Amino acid sequence: MPSNPTVLVRARSALASRARRAAARGRDSGASALEWAIIAAVVVVAASVIGGVVFNIVQSKGNDLRECANVAVGSACAGGSASGAGTR
Numbered sequence: 001m002p003s004n005p006t007v008l009v010r011a012r013s014a015l016a017s018r019a020r021r022a023a024a025r026g027r028d029s030g031a032s033a034l035e036w037a038i039i040a041a042v043v044v045v046a047a048s049v050i051g052g053v054v055f056n057i058v059q060s061k062g063n064d065l066r067e068c069a070n071v072a073v074g075s076a077c078a079g080g081s082a083s084g085a086g087t088r
Helices: 005-068 078-082
Strands: none
């Protein structure tokens, strides 16, 4: 153990400042975790909205195909004529 009291005072001061910096980083990591949670929530909402739009498009096209399945070849289909049937 050092006999010089100034060494102990300096060591205590250095450890105290290091503890304050670590505590400050700990608060920042909590804020960072909250930011990541908000970003993840925004991504989930955006993916849900995009997925819903794609689902509705596929659903409506599937309904158009189902309606036109029983129409004779060469005749106009109600769902097909509105969506651009005949253009290839």
